[in-house]
Amino acid sequence: MPKNNSIKSVLIIGSGPIIIGQACEFDYAGSQAALSLKDEGIEVSIINSNPATIMTDKVIADHVYLLPLTVASIEEILKERKIDAVLPTMGGQTALNLAIEAEERGIWEKYGVQIIGVDTAAIEKTENREAFRQLMVDIGIxxxxSKIANSFLEGKEAAQQIGFPLVIRPSYTLGGYGGGFVHKKEDFDAALSHGLQASPTHEVLIEQAVIGWKEYELELLRDNKDNVIIICSIENFDPMGIHTGDSITVAPAMTLSDRCYQDMRNQAIKMMRAIGNFAGGCNVQFSVNPEDESIIAIEINPRVSRSSALASKATGYPIAKIAAKLAIGYNLDELENQITKTTSAYFEPTLDYVIVKIPRWNFDKFKGANTELGLQMKSVGEVMAIGRSFIEALQKACQSLEIGRAGLGSDGKQNRNIEDIMHKLEHPSWDRLFAIKDAFRMGVPLESIRKVTKIDRWFLNQIQELATLEQELKRYSLNNIPKDFFINMKQKGFSDIQIAWILGNVTEDEVYDRRKELGINRVYKMVDTCAAEFPAKTPYFYSTYDGENESIPSNKKKIIVLGSGPNRIGQGIEFDYSCVHGLMAANEEGYEAIMVNCNPETVSTDFNMADKLYFEPVFWEHVREIIELEKPEGVIVQLGGQTALKMAEKLHEKGIKIIGTSYSNMDIAEDRGRFSDLLKDLNIPYPKYGVAETAEEAIEVAHEVGYPVLVRPSYVLGGQGMSIVINDEDLEKAVVKLLGDLPGNRVLIDHFLDRAEEAESDAIFDGDDVHIIGLMEHIEPAGIHSGDSFAVLPPFNLSANVIAKMEEYTDKIARALNIRGLMNMQFAVKNEDVYVIEANPRASRTVPFIAKAYDVPYINIATKIMLGTKKLKDFKIERKLEGYAIKEPVFSHHKFPEIQKELGPEMKSTGESIRFIKDLEDPYFIQLYKEKSMYLSK
Structure with missing residues (x-):
């Protein structure tokens, strides 16, 4: 059936701010869906409150509504614009819940809008735990x-019937919120109360616990003719008991027998057809008994999910893009394979490689949090790696995590405490994978590890082989390693720095040079969806040490953009937004734009966003060899946050051109001590400070500058490790911990300006002119990290004198650092005095917010200035903001009810929203001040 030509205008509902359980995978899905519909000549409107997303950019949709995700906002849009259909399946649980609420209020019917991509009956069947259970029983799955409970008494009765251990699963929640395992009777009452409160319908499913069973996911697509295809099978490395968002996952499934896979496949298709009459994407989760391979269904999600983004990047099959076309009437056999361009979309991808996803946690931001993993998702992001084998992909994923590891162990950070290791195996947290490797190094038998972890023997065998190879390598010196053995080490994912550490007394560069002498070179393979059966048109690559190189460099001028890696607190989707605009700008200026990134949730790793995509760790060895292959004009590090910026020193050492601000000038800004010296030379006010490399030096400095003091390291993002202390004892503890966590770092001790206001500026400098993108005033006082503060654009309560000083200091510092492109400045204001706190020579969290507020493509402008192809005078910049824009931080503290919620200098928010007000009399603004115990002085 061809597309439904009655649909001429579609509203896509976004997912709102990033929270734990709902991250930027929905920005990717929404962006793909919008572009897919625009290709069909359909007018696309988007509602989303998140300013940091590509989804809310005018390059994606015809009309963008940066409004709160409420029924009132929906109705406001429908009054203004003729909308024929709404697509709610691209915005996670937030979008689905909003679509249901709007339907219950009769909004869609009132304005003649049809829901496409799913129907509410299907949502009800899948989100209502009892309805889902009964449906499965009815169709023989x-x-x-289990038993449903709508009250405390019903829950107690259900527990008595089922017995312990059991699982509590609240209805209509995201990321497993409110759910969990209950192993003992005495823990049940509190867990039940929490689950009932977490569910918006005050309903929970109390279920038999199948802890230790294997867990799998299938990603499916279904069209209007009831054709169903399996896009990807995904196996959880971790057994049942850990939320899939917190599990290491592998695609395709590794330990599944063909018989069991066929049974699972048939059951998934049966489930998808049973939930309702809809066309689009679907995620189905199963549990398998490892003893007899009996299968039970866990849940089905009739929408794109976190796993959909992973499956899309793993296979090259653009699930959201195809799902959007199915939603407007197309069938699978009427659409083309987006990778080959010659075959149909009605096919099931074939993988001749292995994908590994590892979640990224930020427990360091939540002091006192329960870090044990369970049914409630706690990770803030994830990485994906591609290799020819599971173990190669696993090592590459470890290198991608941004936690200072060079792979799976073998890097000097091993745990040698056997009691601690065994505890970590039994109580899974973020580092259990590394504890497994450590256990093998310590000689713990495989079967003992399996009994404790319930992880499949096949996976454990693979990790054990790494420990064996490590011991075998120690028999050699660098100059007598047999070539075949060296190749085997590289094929197993060992980085040069790991090999150097195992050998001892050699450097990473020496290992690199030796393997080059032996002709052991990384090659690049293409992701083509069909195991090379058909030629691919899309340049989408991963590296390995097997076979011929399929990435042939062109003769064009090239620019490489380094991405931001996994999302985490302090470095989120705003940097992916920046990278995407950087790619577009480079392309517009005639360069071949090349992307390097490892985050499967992002738009930057979409196969058609860059001229060439390397889905690789943003890890020095990988970046170095891509540069050697492609020989670009230069590398952009300003757009990928601290992940990309920390590559600057290596690039500088190797003589590789950095596009934009030079390394030496970035180093001045990043090194807290050098930057404060610069402020002194420029006669710009700054808090009294000193630099320390030991706790003793820190105490001396604190006595000199005076308590309270702000303690902070250099070269970090999101206020990592920053704290305010008021005495010697607390200072000593803070500095010792900092230097332990960040060895070799220098600690800056600032006098803390108590009861000061905080403000910031973002600017672009082209070598001649400075353009201040925006000045923002914070609601919260100094001492609260800027990422956790409400920020108002433009300032509402700063005097003309203060604003003039902020502008003057921004100009002075941009020129002194010889910035090319972007710079963010942060200030403390006290008694009309303006103090400079820091300068960041890169894209910041606030640039997308300002760009959306003023409707100016600032990243695009800054990139062209970095490239040297344009100057500020070449742009006509017109700001369109009427009134004020407010950046609202959003937190995920509900995931950690046991922690202190108090904010401080270390950032804790996971995302943000934007809110527009016409004037300062707006009730929202007045209430904001009332809640913050502040007042507005006119």
């Missing part, structure tokens, strides 16, 4: 023994 196995489920765990």
């Amino acid at each position: 196995g489920v765990a023994k």
Whole structure:
């Protein structure tokens, strides 16, 4: 059936601010869907409150509404614009819940809008735990023994019938919120109360616990003719008991027998057809008994999910893009394979490589948090790696995590405490994978590890082989390693720095030079969806040490953009937004734009966003060899946050051109001590400070500058490790911990300006002119990290004198640092005095916010200035903001009810929203001040 030509205008509902359980995978899905519909000549409107997304950019949709995700906002849009259909399946649980609420209020019917991509009956069947259980029983699909409860008494009765251990699963929640395992009777009452409160319908499913069973996911697509295809099978490395968002996952499934896979496949298709009459994407989760391979269904999600983004990047099959076309009437056999351009979309991808996803946590931001993993998702992001084998992909994923590891162990950071290791195996947290490797190094038998972890023997065998190879390598010196053995080490994912550490007394560069002498070179393979059966048109590559190189460099001028890696607190989707605009700008200026990144949730790793995509770790060895192959004009590090910026020193050492601000000038800004010296030379006010490399030096400095003091390291993002202390004892503890966590770092001790206001500026400098993108005033006082503060654009309560000083200091510092492109400045204001706190010579969290508020493509402008192809005078910049824009931080503290919620100098927010007000009399603004115990002085 061809597309439904009655649909001429579609509203896509976004997912709002990033929270734990709902991250930027929905920005990717929404962006793909919008572009897919625009290709069909459909007018696309988007509602989303997140300013940091590409989805809310005018390059994606015809009309963008940066409004709160409420029914009132929906109705406001429908009054203004004729909308024929709404697509709610691209915005996670937030979008689905909003679509249901709007339907219950009769909004869609009132304005003649049809829901496409899913129907509310299907949502009800999948989100209502009892309805889902009953449906599975009716169609003959196995489920765990369970009972629904709508009250405390019903819950107690259900527990008595089912017995312990059991699982509590609240209805209509995201990321497993409110759910969990209950192993003992005495823990049940509190867990039940929490689950009932977490569910918006005050309903929970109490279910038999199948802890230790294997867990799998299938990603499916279904069209209007009831054709269903399996896009990807995904196996969880971690057994049942850990939320899939917190599990290491592998694609395709590694330990599944063909018989069991066919049974699972048939059951998934049966489930998808049973939930309702809809066309689009679907995620189905199963549990398999490892003893007899009996299967039970866990849940089904009739929308794109976190796993959909992973499956899309793993296979090259653009699930959201195709799902959007199915939603407007197309069938699978009417659409083309986006990778080959010659075959149909009605096919199931074939993988001749292995994908590994590892979640990224930020427990360091939540002091006192329960870090044990369970049914409630706690990770803030994830990385994906591609290799020819599971173990190669696993090592590459470890290198991608941005946690200072060079792979899976073998890097000097091993745990040698056997009791601690065994505890970590039994109580899974972020580092259990590394504890498994450490256990093998310490000689713990495989079967002992399996009994404790319940992880499949096949996976454990793979990790054990790494420990064996490490011991075998120690028999050699660098100059007598047999070539075949060296190749085997590289094929197993060992980085040069790991090999150097194992050998001892050699450097990473020496290992690199030796393997080059032996002719052991990294090659690049293409992701083509069809295991090379058909030629691919899309340049989408991963590296390995097997076979011929398929990435042939062109003769064009090239620019490489380094991405921001996994999302985490302090470095989120705003940097992916920046990278995407950087790619577009480079392309517009005639360069071949090349992307390097490892985050499967992002738009930057979409196969058609860059001229060439390397889905690789943003890790020095990988970046170095891509540069050697492609020989670009230069590398952009300003757009990928601290991940990309920390590559600057290596690039500088190797003589590789950095596009934009030079390394030496970036180093002045990043090194807290050098930057403060610069402020002194420029006669710009700054808090009294000193630099320390030991706790003793820190105490001396604190006595000199005076308590309270702000303690902070250099070269970090999101206020990592920053704290305010008021005495010697607390200072000593803070500095010792900092230097332990960040060895070799220098600690800056600033006098803390108590009861000061905070403000910031973002600017672009082209070598001649400075353009201040925006000045923002914070609601919260100094001492609260800028990422956790409400920020108002333009300033509302700063005097003309203060604003003039901020502008003057921004100009002075931009020129002194010889910035090319972007710079963010942060100030403390006290008694009309303006103090400079820091300068960041890169894209910041606030640039997308300002760009959306003023409707100016600032990243695009800054990139062209970095490239040297344009000057500020070449742009006509017109700001369109009427009134004020407010950046609202959003937190995920509900995931950690046990922690202190108090904010401080270390950032804790996971995302943000934007809110527009016409004037300062707006009730929202007045209430904001009331809640913050502040007042507005006119």
